[in-house]
Amino acid sequence: DGGITQSPKYLFRKEGQNVTLSCEQNLNHDAMYWYRQDPGQGLRLIYYSQIVNDFQKGDIAEGYSVSREKKESFPLTVTSAQKNPTAFYLCASSIVAATTEAFFGQGTRLTVV
Amino acid sequence: AQSVTQPDIHITVSEGASLELRCNYSYGATPYLFWYVQSPGQGLQLLLKYFSGDTLVQGIKGFEAEFKRSQSSFNLRKPSVHWSDAAEYFCAVASGYSTLTFGKGTMLLVSP
Numbered sequence: 231d232g233g234i235t236q237s238p239k240y241l242f243r244k245e246g247q248n249v250t251l252s253c254e255q256n257l258n259h260d261a262m263y264w265y266r267q268d269p270g271q272g273l274r275l276i277y278y279s280q281i282v283n284d285f286q287k288g289d290i291a292e293g294y295s296v297s298r299e300k301k302e303s304f305p306l307t308v309t310s311a312q313k314n315p316t317a318f319y320l321c322a323s324s325i326v327a328a329t330t331e332a333f334f335g336q337g338t339r340l341t342v343v
Numbered sequence: 344a345q346s347v348t349q350p351d352i353h354i355t356v357s358e359g360a361s362l363e364l365r366c367n368y369s370y371g372a373t374p375y376l377f378w379y380v381q382s383p384g385q386g387l388q389l390l391l392k393y394f395s396g397d398t399l400v401q402g403i404k405g406f407e408a409e410f411k412r413s414q415s416s417f418n419l420r421k422p423s424v425h426w427s428d429a430a431e432y433f434c435a436v437a438s439g440y441s442t443l444t445f446g447k448g449t450m451l452l453v454s455p
Contacts, residue, residue: 234386236386264444265445269445270352270447270448272445272446272448273387273433273443273445273446274435275443278442280395312410320386320387325418331377332377332443334379334387334388335386336385336386337385337386339386
């Protein structure tokens with residue numbers, strides 16, 4: 231089945247450690263996105279990529295980094311510079327741009343203790 | 344910049360009653376509008392979308408939404424709510440090659 235796979239579903243890390251969240255898609259989509267979700271805040275865009283080896287900052291990129299070496303993969307690293315990293319992280323993809331339908335993964339809940 | 348407002352944080356509806364979730368957007372040109380649904384701890388699923396044409400769009404699970412340009416609104420409706428509809432609903436807008444901008448969501452509670 232085609233879709234987006236995020237792993238792991240739950241992730242625990244100690245404060246000060248970097249952590250990488252995985253996102254893989256087999257939909258042959260060009261565009262991929264990372265959102266952060268906090269209660270009552272909706273979804274806020276962290277980074278997006280519209281083509282391999284290129285990506286742009288979203289609204290809340292500080293403390294995060296990404297790479298897009300393959301079309302299928304768009305991993306997100308939460309660095310120790312992110313002041314409040316505990317959140318639910320959602321990865322999405324779309325054919326070209328967000329004006330086409332975006333498909334979402336099941337999310338990763340990151341808890342930093 | 345585009346923005347989306349969902350004025351209701353929570354809504355409680357009795358099972359079998361009708362539902363309307365409000366969404367207002369801010370954007371100069373014709374936007375692309377979406378409604379997504381999210382069950383707890385899950386990703387988002389697209390309910391319906393509006394790009395152009397007929398302003399009343401039908402979606403999955405019996406939902407529909409009406410685009411009203413004069414009111415900058417894209418309200419989601421369902422004639423009869425089922426307990427399984429309890430979830431959080433997000434309205435979103437995009438334009439041209441921009442990314443999606445989401446509202447803060449409306450949590451739907453269904454009472455027996």
